[in-house]
């Protein structure tokens with residue numbers, strides 16, 4: 001077991017070093033980001049992929065006037081980005097800060113601080129990109145900006161932390177929810193990142209974000225490999241359970257946000273849509289990714305493989321894995 005741990009620690013070290021090298025050339029924060037306010041706006045294009053709407057097959061949606069549908073898709077962009085901002089600020093940032101401020105005792109201590117401080121910079125830029133891209137759409141469409149704070153993912157995380165009885169549990173909860181989120185966000189961004197039919201800024205912002213998040217899923221999974229080595233069986237089980245529970249909340253339809261948007265739009269039969277849609281989205285889309293994460297970090301009982309995940313925006317979700 002000790003032999004396995006030492007070789008695993010070395011392998012993780014190599015991967016984290018390669019990720020930090022890649023970050024210097026690939027991360028959006030190290031590139032020139034366009035001034036979004038100056039990008040051309042195409043009023044005829046939709047601001048969001050209709051296939052992602054949880055009520056896309058509902059009769060009331062299918063029969064809604066075009067102007068109402070257009071406003072709904074603009075608010076879908078608003079909700080999507082606001083949820084992204086909450087994930088960046090309230091879910092991922094605190095976990096990065098935990099590792100930066102009090103890194104785990106590991107030979108990879110400084111490297112873990114390096115990759116987490118890089119991720120923290122990335123998330124700050126993603127937050128800024130989301131803010132700018134939301135306001136760009138609200139301005140061009142002349143829509144009242146949506147204010148909403150009660151995302152189910154964030155509320156559930158708060159409840160989980162409040163129910164923890166010890167600091168180790170709180171810290172592990174923050175890390176497990178962030179690890180799962182950093183794996184799931186690539187799937188969350190994928191459709192919009194690949195949809196070239198939508199408003200150019202919406203596609204471009206999501207594509208840029210997706211490229212960074214592909215690296216983050218590796219940063220968090222390799223960091224998890226390092227961190228879980230020193231955990232007890234009880235702590236490992238707690239970590240695995242929390243990662244799996246995060247999937248459901250991540251896929252949540254966030255109908256509270258939709259209720260607020262429908263109120264602003266005056267959506268015909270909005271209450272019926274909310275009632276018939278329900279909370280759970282296509283959890284299956286996310287379950288596979290999180291099970292791969294559990295496998296990769298060696299918590300499933302199966303042998304873990306030290307390669308980067310294959311679902312890059314460019315390679316496609318089932319493309320060939322890229323081994324560093």
Ligand SMILES: [Fe+2]
Nearest residue numbers: 088122123126
């Ligand atoms: Fe991000």
Ligand SMILES: [Fe+2]
Nearest residue numbers: 092182213216
């Ligand atoms: Fe991230």
